[in-house]
Amino acid sequence: MKLRNFSFLNDPSDDDKRLLSTFLDWTEMAEEKYITKYSAFLDERQCRLCEKVMASVKYENYLLWGGYENAERKMLCVYPQYSDENIIGSYPMQAVTFRFRPEDKLSHRDFLGSLMALGITRGCVGDILVNSGSASVFVKDTVALDVLGISKIGRVGVKPEEGFDAKSVKEPEFREITGTVASLRLDSVLSLALRISREKASALIKGGMVEISHEKTDQPSRTVEPGDKISARGHGKFLLRSVDGVSHKDRIHITICKYI
Numbered sequence: 720m721k722l723r724n725f726s727f728l729n730d731p732s733d734d735d736k737r738l739l740s741t742f743l744d745w746t747e748m749a750e751e752k753y754i755t756k757y758s759a760f761l762d763e764r765q766c767r768l769c770e771k772v773m774a775s776v777k778y779e780n781y782l783l784w785g786g787y788e789n790a791e792r793k794m795l796c797v798y799p800q801y802s803d804e805n806i807i808g809s810y811p812m813q814a815v816t817f818r819f820r821p822e823d824k825l826s827h828r829d830f831l832g833s834l835m836a837l838g839i840t841r842g843c844v845g846d847i848l849v850n851s852g853s854a855s856v857f858v859k860d861t862v863a864l865d866v867l868g869i870s871k872i873g874r875v876g877v878k879p880e881e882g883f884d885a886k887s888v889k890e891p892e893f894r895e896i897t898g899t900v901a902s903l904r905l906d907s908v909l910s911l912a913l914r915i916s917r918e919k920a921s922a923l924i925k926g927g928m929v930e931i932s933h934e935k936t937d938q939p940s941r942t943v944e945p946g947d948k949i950s951a952r953g954h955g956k957f958l959l960r961s962v963d964g965v966s967h968k969d970r971i972h973i974t975i976c977k978y979i
Contacts, residue, residue, distance in 0.1 A: 727775060728768065729934070729941065738765065739772045745797040746778045755802060757811055758795040759842030759859065760785070763948065764933035766793050782806050785845050786814055786857040787888055792845040794859075812845065813863040814855055814883040821852035823875045830854055833872045837865055848888060855883035893958070894977045899970035903962070905931070906939035909949060912957045912975050928952040 723740050725731050731739070745756040761769065766783050773781055780800050784807055785793040796806055819825065827847050834844055834856070845857030858866050867879045900907040909920040909929065921939040923929055929936060930950045931943065943949065949957045956978045963972040 725772070728771060729936070729938075731768065735765075735768060739768060742769060742772065742795060742797065743776065746773075746776065746781075749780060749797050749799045753799045753802075755796065755798040755804065755809075759840075760792045760794055760845045760857075762933060763791050766795075767932040767934075767947070769795055784810055786810075786812055786883075787846075787885060789888075789891065790846050790857070792857070794845070811860045812857055813860050813881065814857050815863065815866045815879050815881060816853055816855045816883045817869070817872065817877040817879050818853050819872070819875055819877045825849060825854065825872055825875055829872050829875075830856060833869060834858075834866065837862075837869075839865065848883075850887055850889075853887065855887065892979050894979050895960075896957075896975040896977060897963075897972070898975075899966055899972050901970060903943050903971065903973075904939065905929070905936065905941045905943050905949070908943045908959060908973065908975070909951060909957075911973070912949065912977065913951065913954055923951055923954075 723736070723743055725736055725739060742758070748754045748756065761783070769783065773779075780798050780802070782796045782798075783793040784796065785791065794810060794812060796810065798804065798806060817830070827849055830847050830849065831844065839858070839862050843859040843862045848855045856866065867881070869877065869879055871877060896912060898911045900911055905924060906917050906921040909924065910917045913920065924939045925937050927935065927937055928951055931941065932948050943959050945959055945961055947959050949959070958976040958978070960974045960976050963974060965971055
């Protein structure tokens with residue numbers, strides 16, 4: 720694995736650098752040896768870093784997929800340019816749905832804890848979607864048999880089965896916020912999202928209360944890009960959906976979505 724220069728990223732950790740270096744090695748393997756590679760499940764922050772790094776080398780033959788549209792945790796696939804594979808169909812992942820009595824209340828933490836107790840690592844587990852009387856879990860196929868063998872989550876009896884019903888996926892609900900900002904600095908965007916002064920937004924950021932795509936930051940001047948998710952502790956989560964042009968006064972029109 721060759722270590723690369725990631726100076727264009729915002730203070731990546733050594734673990735991030737190693738992970739992203741591996742992904743770039745895969746792009747070379749795909750181009751030179753016609754090899755397709757799959758990662759473990761990545762969180763939203765890692766997915767965002769992956770997209771930035773792939774864009775930096777102008778590599779387009781990759782896919783981030785978590786088993787359904789708008790998944791949060793995804794696996795990266797890097798594939799050769801002229802691959803004729805069904806990329807999504809070839810993903811080494813499986814969905815397992817657990818059925819249980821609706822009166823039994825189970826949470827995301829309950830399912831994740833049971834999987835961890837089996838020795839299954841976090842990288843082998845994607846999204847966990849919990850509904851009344853059922854829960855769907857996305858896992859790497861290497862651990863699918865272990866997951867299908869689960870008969871209890873905590874003290875609650877469950878019946879596992881392969882697959883999941885896409886209709887059970889709840890679409891995220893948003894409230895749209897539109898307005899103009901002087902720049903795409905984090906404090907400016909957060910000020911509009913929260914309807915507070917830029918000074919108060921800056922104080923929240925400097926106080927360690929804000930994350931961008933699951934990455935903590937204390938820099939009010941950090942640039943926000945379309946697709947970035949902003950979390951402000953105690954204030955909610957927001958998505959910078961789009962940049963919509965510039966006004967005649969050189970202010971930037973943006974659209975923000977608040978998760979509700």
